[in-house]
Amino acid sequence: NAGVTQTPKFRVLKTGQSMTLLCAQDMNHEYMYWYRQDPGMGLRLIHYSVGEGTTAKGEVPDGYNVSRLKKQNFLLGLESAAPSQTSVYFCASSRFQQAGDTEAFFGQGTRLTVV
Amino acid sequence: AQSVAQPEDQVNVAEGNPLTVKCTYSVSGNPYLFWYVQYPNRGLQFLLKYITGDNLVKGSYGFEAEFNKSQTSFHLKKPSALVSDSALYFCAVRSLYNTDKLIFGTGTRLQVFP
Numbered sequence: 706n707a708g709v710t711q712t713p714k715f716r717v718l719k720t721g722q723s724m725t726l727l728c729a730q731d732m733n734h735e736y737m738y739w740y741r742q743d744p745g746m747g748l749r750l751i752h753y754s755v756g757e758g759t760t761a762k763g764e765v766p767d768g769y770n771v772s773r774l775k776k777q778n779f780l781l782g783l784e785s786a787a788p789s790q791t792s793v794y795f796c797a798s799s800r801f802q803q804a805g806d807t808e809a810f811f812g813q814g815t816r817l818t819v820v
Numbered sequence: 821a822q823s824v825a826q827p828e829d830q831v832n833v834a835e836g837n838p839l840t841v842k843c844t845y846s847v848s849g850n851p852y853l854f855w856y857v858q859y860p861n862r863g864l865q866f867l868l869k870y871i872t873g874d875n876l877v878k879g880s881y882g883f884e885a886e887f888n889k890s891q892t893s894f895h896l897k898k899p900s901a902l903v904s905d906s907a908l909y910f911c912a913v914r915s916l917y918n919t920d921k922l923i924f925g926t927g928t929r930l931q932v933f934p
Binding site: 709738740745746747748749750753755761763795797799808809810811812813814 | 826829856861862864865866869910920921922925927
């Protein structure tokens with residue numbers, strides 16, 4: 706049972722390059738999230754999705770785009786990477802909740818460095 | 821808007837002593853509250869949650885948390901700390917009125933000394 710899998714685990718980019726981070730979950734969850742983790746800042750929500758074909762902005766969406774073409778996958782794109790986007794990125798998923806009471810499951814993270 | 825505050829960057833405690841990691845929240849309506857733990861170079865793991873009912877909730881690894889509505893707090897506790905409890909702890913909240921977003925605090929590093 707893989708749970709939430711992130712690809713790649715590490716990446717170094719040059720300023721201005723683009724890349725896509727892939728998140729895949731095998732739990733048939735409706736909700737998926739992308740967070741970034743920075744020292745002293747905790748986890749900040751970048752974008753999220755409440756179902757296939759839908760996405761929404763979180764707390765820090767600027768400089769990122771996302772797509773949810775398939776229910777099990779949630780892609781995070783950086784069109785033109787900047788050093789400020791150096792961070793550890795986490796993907797999470799949770800099942801549909803009418804009451805909001807379900808916990809999220811996290812991937813292992815992607816460490817991105819932009820030089 | 822939803823928000824979570826973890827006022828302590830680090831908590832130090834001796835092994836065998838009780839520990840408390842503090843969390844306060846701000847949401848519209850009833851909150852759904854969660855605690856997660858992160859070990860080095862790992863993703864976050866769910867510890868426990870408060871949805872409704874008993875204000876004291878029990879979770880994994882002997883942890884528990886107390887919900888206090890009047891103080892808008894959800895402090896994480898353990899009666900007797902272990903060295904292996906040393907990790908980064910995150911509090912998170914969802915609002916009844918906006919269940920889509922799961923918002924995290926800045927995290928508290930727990931260091932348990934032998």
